[in-house]
Amino acid sequence: MRHLMNPLDFNVEELDRLFDLANDIERNPAKYAHACDGRILATCFYEPSTRTRLSFESAMTRLGGRVIGFSDANSSSAAKGESVSDTIRIISSYADICAMRHPKEGAPMVAASRSLIPVINAGDGGHQHPTQTLTDLLTIRTMFGRLDSFTIGLCGDLKFGRTVHSLVNALSRYKNIHFIFISPEELRIPDYVTDMLKEKHITYEEVIRLEDVMPMLDMLYMTRVQKERFFNEEDYVRLKDFYILDPLKMMLAKKDMLILHPLPRVNEIAVEVDDDPRAAYFKQARYGVFVRMALILTLLEIEV
Amino acid sequence: MLNVGQIEQGYVLDHIPAGKSLNLYNHLHLNKTDCTVAMIMNARSDKMGKKDILKVECDPDMIDLDILAFLNRNITVNVIRNGEIAEKKVLVLPREIKGVIKCHNPRCITSIEQGLPHIFVLADEKKAIYRCKYCDEKYSEKAVKN
Numbered sequence: 083m084r085h086l087m088n089p090l091d092f093n094v095e096e097l098d099r100l101f102d103l104a105n106d107i108e109r110n111p112a113k114y115a116h117a118c119d120g121r122i123l124a125t126c127f128y129e130p131s132t133r134t135r136l137s138f139e140s141a142m143t144r145l146g147g148r149v150i151g152f153s154d155a156n157s158s159s160a161a162k163g164e165s166v167s168d169t170i171r172i173i174s175s176y177a178d179i180c181a182m183r184h185p186k187e188g189a190p191m192v193a194a195s196r197s198l199i200p201v202i203n204a205g206d207g208g209h210q211h212p213t214q215t216l217t218d219l220l221t222i223r224t225m226f227g228r229l230d231s232f233t234i235g236l237c238g239d240l241k242f243g244r245t246v247h248s249l250v251n252a253l254s255r256y257k258n259i260h261f262i263f264i265s266p267e268e269l270r271i272p273d274y275v276t277d278m279l280k281e282k283h284i285t286y287e288e289v290i291r292l293e294d295v296m297p298m299l300d301m302l303y304m305t306r307v308q309k310e311r312f313f314n315e316e317d318y319v320r321l322k323d324f325y326i327l328d329p330l331k332m333m334l335a336k337k338d339m340l341i342l343h344p345l346p347r348v349n350e351i352a353v354e355v356d357d358d359p360r361a362a363y364f365k366q367a368r369y370g371v372f373v374r375m376a377l378i379l380t381l382l383e384i385e386v
Numbered sequence: 387m388l389n390v391g392q393i394e395q396g397y398v399l400d401h402i403p404a405g406k407s408l409n410l411y412n413h414l415h416l417n418k419t420d421c422t423v424a425m426i427m428n429a430r431s432d433k434m435g436k437k438d439i440l441k442v443e444c445d446p447d448m449i450d451l452d453i454l455a456f457l458n459r460n461i462t463v464n465v466i467r468n469g470e471i472a473e474k475k476v477l478v479l480p481r482e483i484k485g486v487i488k489c490h491n492p493r494c495i496t497s498i499e500q501g502l503p504h505i506f507v508l509a510d511e512k513k514a515i516y517r518c519k520y521c522d523e524k525y526s527e528k529a530v531k532n
Binding site for chain 2: 165166167184185186187188189191192206207208209273274277281
């Protein structure tokens with residue numbers, strides 16, 4: 083039995099197979115419409131999330147399976163003080179596979195160590211968010227045509243932005259990728275990520291101004307400054323409007339640069355940019371469903 | 387000069403920073419064994435000024451010394467057999483450390499999950515960097531509470 087905790091849990095070949103399956107699902111949805119008949123997905127969401135949870139629910143429903151779960155710790159037994167270990171033991175009796183989001187980092191790993199069913203980390207605090215990474219990789223592979231040899235800019239909250247940490251981890255296994263980290267000083271990429279890049283001799287740079295590096299980028303990954311990651315409201319207010327991608331900045335970008343964003347956005351991408359053909363973030367959400375469908379099938383070891 | 391008798395078999399842990407031998411005693415879980423232990427504190431040392439020494443009379447194979455490398459790689463470990471120094475043990479950093487240091491990341495699951503052991507995994511052997519198994523929070527040698 084396999085779990086997904088970290089994007090590195092799958093090797094590059096396994097990811098290729100997963101993405102091939104996701105692309106096939108996109109092309110032939112009817113072929114997979116009953117692949118999970120009689121199976122149940124438990125969505126255990128200890129903190130609010132609309133997109134990820136609905137994406138999982140949509141994925142399982144499109145495969146013919148059913149979904150149970152909770153979307154808030156207050157409506158679960160966690161409010162009564164139940165441990166993650168105990169909760170997953172119970173959920174293992176109710177469902178065939180579990181997607182867990184938790185504000186505490188490492189919670190899904192604890193769940194996986196006690197679980198009798200596959201556990202998918204659907205985001206743990208500011209740590210990892212592997213299914214978003216799979217979505218990002220599938221989007222890049224499908225829209226850019228390859229997963230190597232490009233310059234990617236990651237902009238915004240790089241300190242608490244778990245999607246960024248996971249994506250950098252995953253991309254670090256592909257050849258000839260140059261990372262440019264664009265953030266204010268307070269939200270710099272953590273050293274465990276840059277330590278990993280140094281160890282692998284992967285080139286990166288850290289800058290503060292987005293405009294300075296815009297012309298170099300093959301893709302730009304924007305992130306939201308997340309209010310829930312701050313202990314201090316004052317810091318959040320000061321940093322939330324630090325970067326706003328608008329048509330003026332887009333004029334500096336390459337003609338075929340991809341703009342990615344894990345969504346939801348607040349105001350870091352101006353709505354005027356949505357109609358730019360380089361904006362890929364809404365398509366990205368669509369790929370999120372296909373990749374989660376492929377992941378569920380893979381972890382349940384269902385072949386169609 | 388205080389004299390402590392020779393041991394027949396066991397370990398002599400030398401060059402322990404002065405005042406730290408009791409921590410080592412606890413980390414090696416010597417309190418859970420019936421070994422004879424001599425703890426010499428604040429001994430004169432040309433190299434260190436003052437130092438602690440631990441002499442442990444025991445089966446040389448019964449104590450896991452790997453944690454010593456994590457706590458302080460400058461400690462000298464002499465293995466004693468038949469009253470003689472049989473070997474100077476080379477300390478190797480353990481791949482995993484369980485229950486010795488705590489993760490101080492307030493966002494880590496170890497901060498709320500009862501009964502969950504604090505486990506750190508060796509991430510960089512050269513720099514002796516350990517990271518929390520659950521949240522990747524970094525701990526270096528300096529951060530250990532001796």
